[in-house]
Amino acid sequence: MFAFRFAVVALVAALAVRADDAKPQKPVKPPPPQERHPVREVAPVAAAIDREIDRRLADAKVPASPAADDAEFLRRVYLDLAGRIPTWERAAAFLDSPDPEQRTKLIDELLASLDFGQHQADLWRPLLAPHDPSNTKPQVDRFGPWLAGELNRNRGWDKVAADMLGFTGDVKEKPESTFLMANAMGAQPKADLLAGATGKVFLGVQLQCAECHDHPFAPWKQTDFWGIAAFFGKLRNTGVKGPPYVLTEDPDPKPLEVKNGGIERPAMRAGGSIVIPSAGGNKGAGQVVPAKLLGDKAQTLDDSTSFRPNLVEWLTSRDNPYFARAFVNRTWAQLCGRGLVHPVDSMHEKNPASHPEILDFLAKEFVESEFDIKHLFRCICTSHAYQRTSRPTPGNERDIVLLSKMAVKPVGPEALYDSLLVVFGGSKSLPAGKPNGNKPGVKPVGTKPGGPALSPRDEFVNQFRGQGEADSQEFAHGIPQFLRRMNGEVFNANAPIVERLVHEDANADRAIETLYLATLTRRPSTEERAILAKYITSRPTPAEGYTGVLWVLLNSGEFVLNR
Numbered sequence: 001m002f003a004f005r006f007a008v009v010a011l012v013a014a015l016a017v018r019a020d021d022a023k024p025q026k027p028v029k030p031p032p033p034q035e036r037h038p039v040r041e042v043a044p045v046a047a048a049i050d051r052e053i054d055r056r057l058a059d060a061k062v063p064a065s066p067a068a069d070d071a072e073f074l075r076r077v078y079l080d081l082a083g084r085i086p087t088w089e090r091a092a093a094f095l096d097s098p099d100p101e102q103r104t105k106l107i108d109e110l111l112a113s114l115d116f117g118q119h120q121a122d123l124w125r126p127l128l129a130p131h132d133p134s135n136t137k138p139q140v141d142r143f144g145p146w147l148a149g150e151l152n153r154n155r156g157w158d159k160v161a162a163d164m165l166g167f168t169g170d171v172k173e174k175p176e177s178t179f180l181m182a183n184a185m186g187a188q189p190k191a192d193l194l195a196g197a198t199g200k201v202f203l204g205v206q207l208q209c210a211e212c213h214d215h216p217f218a219p220w221k222q223t224d225f226w227g228i229a230a231f232f233g234k235l236r237n238t239g240v241k242g243p244p245y246v247l248t249e250d251p252d253p254k255p256l257e258v259k260n261g262g263i264e265r266p267a268m269r270a271g272g273s274i275v276i277p278s279a280g281g282n283k284g285a286g287q288v289v290p291a292k293l294l295g296d297k298a299q300t301l302d303d304s305t306s307f308r309p310n311l312v313e314w315l316t317s318r319d320n321p322y323f324a325r326a327f328v329n330r331t332w333a334q335l336c337g338r339g340l341v342h343p344v345d346s347m348h349e350k351n352p353a354s355h356p357e358i359l360d361f362l363a364k365e366f367v368e369s370e371f372d373i374k375h376l377f378r379c380i381c382t383s384h385a386y387q388r389t390s391r392p393t394p395g396n397e398r399d400i401v402l403l404s405k406m407a408v409k410p411v412g413p414e415a416l417y418d419s420l421l422v423v424f425g426g427s428k429s430l431p432a433g434k435p436n437g438n439k440p441g442v443k444p445v446g447t448k449p450g451g452p453a454l455s456p457r458d459e460f461v462n463q464f465r466g467q468g469e470a471d472s473q474e475f476a477h478g479i480p481q482f483l484r485r486m487n488g489e490v491f492n493a494n495a496p497i498v499e500r501l502v503h504e505d506a507n508a509d510r511a512i513e514t515l516y517l518a519t520l521t522r523r524p525s526t527e528e529r530a531i532l533a534k535y536i537t538s539r540p541t542p543a544e545g546y547t548g549v550l551w552v553l554l555n556s557g558e559f560v561l562n563r
Contacts (some may be wrong), residue, residue, distance in 0.1 A: 031112050034154045037372040045365055045379040053355050053385045053403050054057075062396050064406035070095050070387040072563055075521035077381060079411060079562045080335055081110035083119025084418040088497070088518035102480065107381045115445060121145075122414040125335060127201050128164070146175035149158050149502035156183030156371035158316035159461070161202055166312045171237075171245040180235070180247060187245060188237050189491075191266055191274065195229035202315060203294065204326030204347040213283045218348045222276070224282050227292025230274040230301075231311035249306045272301025294322065311492045316371075321364065322347065324363040328376065332362075337381050337407025354401045390563040409562040413464035416560060417457050423518050423554070424495050498546045506534045511546050519553040 023325055057064055068076065078086050086094070094102060121144045142556060150160050163177040183193035192211055199207025207228065211218040234249035250268075267275035269288055278285040290298035291307065292482050294313050301307050315323055326347060331378040333339035338355040353359045362376065369375045388406050396404035411419065426486055454462075482559045497518055501511045512532045524532070536545030554561060 018247070020276075029114060031114055032149065032153045035156065037154070037370050037375065038368065039364065040369045040372070040419075042375070042382050043380050045381040046364070048361055048378070049358055049383040050385055052355055052361075056355060056402055057404055059165060060400055060402055062399055062404050063393055065389045065391060065393045065396060067384065068256040068406065069388055070103075071522035072389055073387055074106070076406070076562055077103075077106060077110060078521070079415055079419075080118065081107070081377065081381070082115035082234045083098065083122060083412075083415040083521075084115065084422050085521055087422055088514055091517045091521045095517075104382065104385070108376055111377060114148075116374075117150070118144075118149045118417065121148035121371055122412065129178045130348060133433075140498065143178035149195040152252055154372065154374050157366075157373055158323070158371045161240070162312050162316050162324075165198065165202075165315070167307050168249070168306070170249055170422075171247060172243065177247060181237075183244070184237070187239065188265070189235045189247065191235070192225075192228040194235075195225055198228060198311075198346045199225075202297070202326060203322040204341070204345055205294070205322065206346055206537040208295075211282070218346070218350060221349075222282075223292065224294060226274055226284075226287075227298070228294070228311070229266070230268075230272055230289060230291035233268045233272070235308055236265070237422040249308070253462035256343050270303060272299065272307055318367050324366045324371070325359060327360060327373075328362045328366055329373075331373075332359075333374055335377070335386060336403065337409045354460075377419055384446055406563065410560050411560050413461040416464065417460045419559075423497070469549045495547065495550055498543060498550060500548055502543045507535045508542075508545070511536070511542070512549060515546065515549050515553060520548070520556075520558055 004177065054064070067073075072089070072178050074091060075085055078084060094106070099105070124147060125144050129145075142472050147160075150163075153185055163176040167174060169177070171181055179197070180194065181187070183197050184190055184192075196208030196211065199205045205220065206215070206218065207220055207225050207470060209215045209218070210222050210225040212222070213222045235247065236250060237247055239245040264277070264279065266277045268274065272291040274283045274291070276282050276287045276289060291301050291310070292298045293311070294315075299310065300456045301310060312321060317323075325342075327343050329347065330344050333342075333344050338354075340355050340359045341347045341351060342354070362379070365379065366372070366376050386406070388404075390406040390408050392405055396402075396486050399405070400407070423463045451514045506514070509529060512529055515525055516522060516528075532549050535548065537543065539545035539548065
């Protein structure tokens with residue numbers, strides 16, 4: 001036991017230095033037909049990104065780190081685009097391939113996989129429909145699979161946003177209603193919650209900070225917030241006493257405040273104006289605010305028609321100064337660890353972008369491609385900036401803004417769980433449309449007979465996400481999460497990869513290399529091989545030795561980081 005502990009300590013130390021420096025599968029379901037977008041060249045866009053970054057680095061006299069090796073790139077792009085690590089066989093094939101175009105081909109392969117949409121849905125769901133901690137009853141997730149399907153079809157972001165914001169009809173039949181219903185109280189959509197969420201998610205602005213008074217640090221006025229809220233002023237759910245829930249708009253807005261389902265709604269006036277309510281300490285309580293788009297003049301709306309189409313048309317238009325930039329900025333933050341504008345939901349003139357030319361250029365490209373999400377990912381991932389190593393070089397150790405090196409990012413809980421499935425089961429793809437994100441053959445954990453259940457994936461994600469909705473770029477793992485990793489059933493289960501190595505009578509050197517490829521997507525260093533070979537020979541059986549190695553690798557800091 002002492003020898004094992006010594007080996008663990010020695011290997012973890014070696015892994016820390018490295019991180020600082022440096023069963024047959026079922027046929028995979030083919031991706032759905034892709035939405036047609038204008039054909040746009042990728043290379044000129046990637047080159048433009050690199051020119052601007054290189055210019056800024058030269059001006060600041062900050063050196064750039066070299067390109068990532070194939071192992072670092074492979075693990076990074078898998079986690080960023082597929083939300084999991086590759087199988088060890090895929091890793092070995094990529095690292096041994098002489099094809100000079102294999103990085104470009106891999107980007108295309110991952111963008112075409114079903115894993116892409118699932119991973120993006122995992123990242124966007126907490127933004128579009130945050131988890132309600134007061135609701136402890138497990139729910140069947142229809143929204144995640146719907147969003148994953150839309151992204152895998154590569155529908156334009158403008159169309160996806162329009163479906164969510166402009167939805168009308170039976171909530172049960174349409175998962176795209178989730179955004180509206182997530183910003184509700186007592187099943188009644190609230191104009192103030194929807195205004196704040198719309199600003200944050202689709203426009204990249206903290207509009208909710210201007211709900212009670214003018215924003216203290218940004219140019220947003222209280223009238224800006226309530227001007228957006230007015231477009232949601234007529235929205236209501238007709239299912240006051242329970243299902244079926246049907247979202248519609250009042251054909252004739254009441255001139256006085258009304259209550260639906262016990263939830264107070266702001267008063268509406270003729271022409272689409274809204275009355276700032278007194279609740280919440282609003283300084284402008286009682287003021288009548290006309291519907292107003294950001295940066296635009298007040299509008300007079302037709303009371304006999306729906307209000308939201310006016311907002312949706314403006315928000316998703318090619319000329320909107322916020323919509324495309326907000327999506328580009330969030331995508332850049334997801335891939336590069338920090339937004340061009342930081343924080344990503346504080347886009348205004350007093351908080352300029354680190355590289356305004358890149359933000360402007362990519363936003364224009366996104367619009368010209370008709371909001372082609374995969375084209376945007378392809379352009380960024382093809383750039384030299386994205387493919388740089390995360391290891392610092394003398395002179396850029398402290399840089400976190402100029403993109404002289406790739407940021408080290410935490411692996412999110414969904415990606416961590418899916419990566420564990422790859423290690424233990426060789427799972428290559430998530431099934432589309434499974435409630436609760438269940439994996440094939442995984443029995444959900446029930447809470448009440450006959451009721452909805454949390455899948456093991458959901459329970460794992462909830463445990464690792466912790467309290468609230470943590471920033472995806474922040475490392476939120478603490479002692480409880482690490483103890484769960486070290487002692488949890490998943491990490492201590494019999495691993496097919498170990499059984500395979502024993503069955504094939506693999507020698508220690510081959511076993512060590514295979515386990516590294518399966519977990520860290522790289523081959524071990526000479527020092528690491530020596531430490532582990534000594535440990536394996538000290539164990540009573542090869543199986544025990546290989547299991548110990550696997551346990552150490554899974555519990556290393558390198559496994560939970562995306563470099």
